[in-house]
Amino acid sequence: MKRTEILGHVDHTQLAQTAVWEDIRCLCEEAIAYGTASVCIPPSYVRQAREYVGDRMAVCTVIGFPNGYSTTRVKVFETEQAIADGADEIDMVINLGWVKDGCYDLVEEEIRSVKTACKGKLLKVIIETCLLTREEKIRMCQVVTNAGAEYIKTSTGFSTAGATFEDVRLFAEYVGKGVKIKAAGGISSLEDAEHFLKLGADRLGSSRVIRLVKEES
Numbered sequence: 001m002k003r004t005e006i007l008g009h010v011d012h013t014q015l016a017q018t019a020v021w022e023d024i025r026c027l028c029e030e031a032i033a034y035g036t037a038s039v040c041i042p043p044s045y046v047r048q049a050r051e052y053v054g055d056r057m058a059v060c061t062v063i064g065f066p067n068g069y070s071t072t073r074v075k076v077f078e079t080e081q082a083i084a085d086g087a088d089e090i091d092m093v094i095n096l097g098w099v100k101d102g103c104y105d106l107v108e109e110e111i112r113s114v115k116t117a118c119k120g121k122l123l124k125v126i127i128e129t130c131l132l133t134r135e136e137k138i139r140m141c142q143v144v145t146n147a148g149a150e151y152i153k154t155s156t157g158f159s160t161a162g163a164t165f166e167d168v169r170l171f172a173e174y175v176g177k178g179v180k181i182k183a184a185g186g187i188s189s190l191e192d193a194e195h196f197l198k199l200g201a202d203r204l205g206s207s208r209v210i211r212l213v214k215e216e217s
Contacts, residue, residue: 001194003213004035006204009197011089011182013040013207015157021048028053030210037203039057043082044048050086060089060124063114066158068093068128072110077119087102089122090114091153091182091205098130104143124151124182124203130161137167138174145176151203155185159195162186165199172200190216 012031014023024045031039038058046061053059061082063070064075079090092114098106114125125147127140144152151176153165162185171181183196184205190212193204 001196003190003216006190006193006197007034007036007209007213008037009202009204010193010209011038011040011091011205012036012185012204012210013157015040015042015062015065019045021045021123023099024049028057032056034210034213038174040089040205041078042093043078043085043087046082046087047085058088059086060091060122061087061091062094062126062156064095065091065093070095072113075110076113076117077113083117083119083121085097087121089117089124091124091126093126093128094140094178096160097130099127099132099140101217102148104139105211107140108143108147111144111149116146122151123149125149126153126156126184128156128159129154129164129167130159134170137170141171141174141179142143142176149179151180152180153182153184153203153205155183155205157185157205159185163201165195168196168199168201171188 015029038060040060043061049059063078064070125144163183180202182203184199187206
């Protein structure tokens with residue numbers, strides 16, 4: 001797989017708590033230069049990034065991040081503001097406590113509410129696979145499909161582990177027709193990035209892939 005093809009699936013990511021505008025600006029410049037799918041940045045920088053990149057790059061941001069336990073009303077408000085500020089894509093974290101309680105109806109309802117607030121923009125649902133059982137992951141494939149989100153996403157990158165090949169295989173088997181897969185967290189080599197794509201991922205959330213491409217050059 002050509003490096004340009006891999007890069008076209010990457011959400012070039014900077015979500016460090018200490019990220020400053022210069023970090024975000026550099027991220028945007030790299031994303032444009034290398035042709036990534038989007039930049040994924042904190043909500044507080046969305047408006048500034050949108051003004052900076054114009055129509056040269058899709059802007060993605062995160063909602064309920066990284067723990068997912070803010071209320072649905074808060075997540076909806078965050079989403080509405082992000083869309084108003086110019087976000088093209090939303091990556092939301094589910095309420096993991098609801099999953100553990102078996103309240104899948106509440107999880108689905110919340111995803112639907114956030115999807116409505118997206119106003120037609122892409123929604124990726126982060127289920128934090130490292131904290132779920134196999135059965136919970138399978139059930140979340142069904143919930144995300146039923147709720148109408150465009151993507152199911154493995155991880156925030158802020159918990160105990162990131163994306164695994166096993167989880168992407170599982171998603172590919174159980175997610176519904178039309179729902180795409182995003183692998184994120186801990187993608188440490190171009191070989192791994194390529195393998196995730198071959199297993200069925202459509203997006204890769206990574207802060208490293210461009211650096212790895214630079215090192216190869």
